[in-house]
Amino acid sequence: MPARTLDISALTCPMTWVRTKLELERMAPGEALEVRCSAGEALDQVPRSAREAGHGVSVEGTTIRIVRA
């Protein structure tokens, strides 16, 4: 089970990635973050930004699981 969760479902771009990025910055490499978002832009943008930043990403429904690089 991931130790951290983050709910960005009430946010819009770019705050969705800002909040996710800041949370990832607080984590150690290898640690996982479960991000809950709403369907739509965030579900497309946040995984893409996380991959571009080099993190491991998997998506299930509206939950994005990011393993910090």
Add this chain to the structure above:
Amino acid sequence: MSDASRRGFFRELASVVASAREAAAEPEPEAPPPELTDAEIERYSRQLVLPEWGAAAQLAVTEASVLVIGAGALGAPVALYLAGAGVGRIGILDDDAVELSNLHRQLLHFTPDVGVAKAESAAAKLRYLNPDIVIEPYQVHADAENAAALVEGQNLVVDCSDSFATRYAVNAACCAARVPLVEAGVLGVSGLVMSIKPGRTACYRCAFPVEPHDAPRCADAGVLGPAAGVIGSLQALEALKLLTGVAPPIADGFLQVDLATAEFLRVRAGRRDDCPDCANL
């Protein structure tokens, strides 16, 4: 109390407590790292979202104290961008009053400000822009007599003055105190920008050992507002680079900008063994 001053207060308190603990030879617990507030995350979101920027860079500028020398054509964009970026404490120094002829290029001053001290006029606008930071106006002219006292304790100095005498005085003081410095000048439609890490990169005196005899004055040569805006904006960017390390500054030389031809030329200038300001650092 603003977030910046509150943080400063707690930092001081934490350091007093830490010294007391050290004196009592007890193990020192790690202070929790400072966190950005929700309002700060919102205000600075468009820089926080950058891959190069992040909480560490934001906290570095939030905790920084920067002195901007001159509240004119260069000082205006510099102070505006640094206040906007969240630099925690900005000193803005100028002993002139706003004149009608300043307004085409000095973005911090407006027509009703004519006759008002530039430092105060600037401070009022900067506080409007960002009420979470500390703005300290000084109605003082920087010179060789007071430069050392002015730069003491600063994390960075941005020299937006318009005279060689002031630039040399500020450079010497920053070198002696090892305070990083951003120098710049603008005339007509051209200018230059240079970042200085005293003792590590060439200083202003290394690059310009003597004042040019034919150096024109602003009043004689004139300046277009947007040209000053470009040079001041570059200077602000250099300041943010030096405060955070997010990108390499224009060091060991300067950037020569000709805005008539839109040519940017990087000119190399190394440290000089005989530099009276930095050779001994």
